[in-house]
Amino acid sequence: MARPVDGKREEFRKYLEKTGVIDALTKVLVSLYEEESKPDDALSYILKSLCDSSAVKAEVDGLKAQLAESAAKNKELRVEIAKLKGEEPPADDEPAPAEAPAEAPAEAPADGEAPAEPPADAPPEEAPAAEEPPAE
Structure with a gap:
């Protein structure tokens, strides 16, 4: 009795054959076999051959x-x-001029993100007053 795995394997083999994968791999492996001087990195040879x-x-x-x-x-x-x-x-x-706005407006940070650092030439801002702990 044929197991379900055998059916899936056969279906996959037919898919590879139909799409030309088996032929392409066979040609590459045959060319590797027929090489007089075998390359040091067979995988690179196979990849290069397939990509060419x-x-x-x-x-x-x-x-x-x-x-x-x-x-x-x-x-x-x-x-x-x-x-x-x-x-x-x-x-x-002459290269094409880059069309960029002179100064892009600062984007608001997304929820959960820290606010962006102010530009170096921006005037210093006063730190907010620290809250005093509640009296007990």
């Missing part, structure tokens, strides 16, 4: 192309903004 797959390379190439397109669009928009503001367009090698 063509699917990953294709995704990286696609992301690089997308980044180049975004950078070009960013440059176009910065030039357009400069023209609308009546400023000189930024040079090609």
Whole structure:
């Protein structure tokens, strides 16, 4: 009689086979076996081999192309903004200016947190008067 664990194992094996995991691992292990000089760190070799797959390379190439397109669009928009503001367009090698507020308002601490330290250039505050203990 088949135990329930055997059924789960077989289902998992079919899943790994269907998704290509078994083929990928087999190819990597065969390439490791066929290496003339075995690497000192077999695990690193396996990880590197799995990460160097063509699917990953294709995704990286696609992301690089997308980044180049975004950078070009960013440059176009910065030039357009400069023209609308009546400023000189930024040079090609000039990084985009950081748009940050001059001074952000201090946030109130969340419940249970200690209040934030005052800035170093803030005037000193007077300490609140200590309460006297009640008379007995």
